[in-house]
Amino acid sequence: MKFILKVLKDFPWFLWSGWGAVASIFLFIALWDVGYQLYGELVLPSPKETFGAVVGFFDDEDLTRDMILTLTRAVIGFAAALVIGSVLGLMAGFFATASIMSRPIVTILVGMPPIAWVVLAMIWFGMGDTSVIFTVVIASFPIVFVGAMQGTRTIEGELKEMVDSFGLSLWQKFTNLYFPHIFSYIFPAWVSGLGMSWKIVVMAELLSSSDGIGAALAVARSQLDTTVALALVVVMIGSLLFLEYIVLEPIKKEVEAWRD
Amino acid sequence: MERLEVKNLNHSFGFFRVLEDINFTLEKGKVISIVGPSGGGKTTLLHLCAGLLDLTEGEIVNTFKSSSFAFQEPRLLPWKSVLENISLGLIAKGISQKEADMRATNIALEFGLELKDLEKFPKDLSGGMKQRVSFARALVVEPGLLFLDEPFSALDIGLKKELQNHLIDYIAHHNLTILFITHDIMEAIRLSNEILLLKSDPGEIVKHIKIPTPQIERSDKEVFDMMIELLKDKDILNTFELEIK
Known part of the structure; x- marks a missing residue:
C-alpha cells in the first residue's frame, strides 16, 4: 500500500522528467514529415494526416472494435505467458536438474521464428482467436521463463547464509530475500515480454485472423492505403508506449531504486 | 551459566582434514579469539559453532539463548x-x-x-x-553470543580502531560474549580475554594465551608490548611461517 502511494506521489515528477523523451519523439515526427515532403503521400503520408486518421478510427465502429479486440488478445496472451513463464521459470530455477534440462528447450523456443508458430497455429487451431493468442503466448513465454529462472538461480549464497544466521522463518526469507531478488529479474523480463506480445499479436492477426488490427492492416495493404496502415501502426505503438512508459516505468523506477 | 563448549571436534571436507581435535570453552561475558593464517579452517570452525555447517565429529554444547553473526563482508540486503x-x-x-x-x-x-x-x-x-x-x-x-568472522579486515586502521572501541564499550556494558576469528594478532590482543592459536594443515589449536586485564582498561601501550612479545613466540612464528629479521 505504502509502495503504491509512493509510486503515485512521485508520478508528476516522473512525467516532468520525460521532456527529453517527448523531444526525441517530436524530432522523429519532424524527420517523418521530411520523408513525406520528399517522397509524397503514397509512400509516406504526412504525420498530420496519419494522426488525423487515428482520431478518425474512434468514430468508426468496426475499427474501434478491431482495436479493442487486438488489445484484448495481446493482454490475454501476455497475461498467460506471464503466469506460465513465471511459475515454470521459478520451478526450473529452484531445481538444478530442471534448469539444466530446460535450457535447450528454451533455446529452441527463443530460436523458433514466430512466423513459423503462426503457420503451425493456423494448422492446429484454424483461423481466429485461439491461433493469435497461442502465438502470442508461445513467443513471449520464453522471455519471461528465462527471467524467472535467472532470478531464482542467482540468489547469492552469502545472503542466504546471513538470513539463516538470523533465523528468519520461511515466509520472512521469501519476503525479505527471495521475492525482491527474483522480482528484480522477472520484472524487466515482463516488460520485454509485453513488447513482444504487442508485436506478435499484429503479425499473427495479419495472417491468421479476419478481425483485429492485423487484419485491418492486411486490408489497408491490399487497398494500398498507406495512411490507414501507418495509423494502425501508430495505434499499436502508442498503446505500447503508454503501457511501458506511463504505467510500468514508474513502478520499475520505484522497485529498482536500490540499484546502482 | 551460559557457555559454548567445543569437545573433540574434527572436521573434514572430503578426504581433506580441516580441523583436528579442537577443544575449548567460552563462558558468558568472555571474548575468545581464534587466530591463525588464512585458509586454516577458522571460518569453518566458526560456522560449525554457529550452526551454519553440520557437525560431523565431536560435540558442541551451546547453552546461549540467542546468538548472531557478523560476517567478513557486510552482507546487507541491497533492496x-x-x-x-x-x-x-x-x-x-x-x-x-x-x-x-x-x-x-x-x-x-x-x-x-x-x-x-x-x-x-x-x-x-x-x-x-x-x-x-x-x-x-x-x-x-x-x-547472548556474537560470532565475528574477521569483520574488521577490510577497514582502514582509523575505522578499525573506532569500531573496535564501540565493540569494547559494548562488551563492558552488555556483558557480551564473543567468539572472534581473525588473522590479525593485534586485533585479537585488543579485544579478547583468551587467544587460541590455530595452526593450519590440519587446523589444530597449538597455544592458549590468556589476557587478564579487562578490555576497556587495556592501554595501547599494553597492546603493543604484548604484540612485540608474541612476535617472539616460537609457536606464532611457526604458525604464520614468519621470519623475523
Missing part, C-alpha cells in the same frame, strides 16, 4: 534501507515494526551512523558505513 537491514533480526524475532525501528535507530546512532543515513540503500554507503550497519544488525538483537 532494503539501512534501517530495514538493521532491524532484520528483530523482525525475525517477531518484534513489532515500531519497536524494531526504534531500537534499530538507537543502535545505528550508537555505531556512528547519522539519522539521514538510515533511509539510504546500501549502494550509497561507503565500505566502513556498511560494516557499521552490519555490526548494528548483529548487536541490535542483544545476542
Whole structure:
C-alpha cells in the first residue's frame, strides 16, 4: 500500500522528467514529415494526416472494435505467458536438474521464428482467436521463463547464509530475500515480454485472423492505403508506449531504486 | 551459566582434514579469539559453532539463548534501507515494526551512523558505513553470543580502531560474549580475554594465551608490548611461517 502511494506521489515528477523523451519523439515526427515532403503521400503520408486518421478510427465502429479486440488478445496472451513463464521459470530455477534440462528447450523456443508458430497455429487451431493468442503466448513465454529462472538461480549464497544466521522463518526469507531478488529479474523480463506480445499479436492477426488490427492492416495493404496502415501502426505503438512508459516505468523506477 | 563448549571436534571436507581435535570453552561475558593464517579452517570452525555447517565429529554444547553473526563482508540486503537491514533480526524475532525501528535507530546512532543515513540503500554507503550497519544488525538483537568472522579486515586502521572501541564499550556494558576469528594478532590482543592459536594443515589449536586485564582498561601501550612479545613466540612464528629479521 505504502509502495503504491509512493509510486503515485512521485508520478508528476516522473512525467516532468520525460521532456527529453517527448523531444526525441517530436524530432522523429519532424524527420517523418521530411520523408513525406520528399517522397509524397503514397509512400509516406504526412504525420498530420496519419494522426488525423487515428482520431478518425474512434468514430468508426468496426475499427474501434478491431482495436479493442487486438488489445484484448495481446493482454490475454501476455497475461498467460506471464503466469506460465513465471511459475515454470521459478520451478526450473529452484531445481538444478530442471534448469539444466530446460535450457535447450528454451533455446529452441527463443530460436523458433514466430512466423513459423503462426503457420503451425493456423494448422492446429484454424483461423481466429485461439491461433493469435497461442502465438502470442508461445513467443513471449520464453522471455519471461528465462527471467524467472535467472532470478531464482542467482540468489547469492552469502545472503542466504546471513538470513539463516538470523533465523528468519520461511515466509520472512521469501519476503525479505527471495521475492525482491527474483522480482528484480522477472520484472524487466515482463516488460520485454509485453513488447513482444504487442508485436506478435499484429503479425499473427495479419495472417491468421479476419478481425483485429492485423487484419485491418492486411486490408489497408491490399487497398494500398498507406495512411490507414501507418495509423494502425501508430495505434499499436502508442498503446505500447503508454503501457511501458506511463504505467510500468514508474513502478520499475520505484522497485529498482536500490540499484546502482 | 551460559557457555559454548567445543569437545573433540574434527572436521573434514572430503578426504581433506580441516580441523583436528579442537577443544575449548567460552563462558558468558568472555571474548575468545581464534587466530591463525588464512585458509586454516577458522571460518569453518566458526560456522560449525554457529550452526551454519553440520557437525560431523565431536560435540558442541551451546547453552546461549540467542546468538548472531557478523560476517567478513557486510552482507546487507541491497533492496532494503539501512534501517530495514538493521532491524532484520528483530523482525525475525517477531518484534513489532515500531519497536524494531526504534531500537534499530538507537543502535545505528550508537555505531556512528547519522539519522539521514538510515533511509539510504546500501549502494550509497561507503565500505566502513556498511560494516557499521552490519555490526548494528548483529548487536541490535542483544545476542547472548556474537560470532565475528574477521569483520574488521577490510577497514582502514582509523575505522578499525573506532569500531573496535564501540565493540569494547559494548562488551563492558552488555556483558557480551564473543567468539572472534581473525588473522590479525593485534586485533585479537585488543579485544579478547583468551587467544587460541590455530595452526593450519590440519587446523589444530597449538597455544592458549590468556589476557587478564579487562578490555576497556587495556592501554595501547599494553597492546603493543604484548604484540612485540608474541612476535617472539616460537609457536606464532611457526604458525604464520614468519621470519623475523
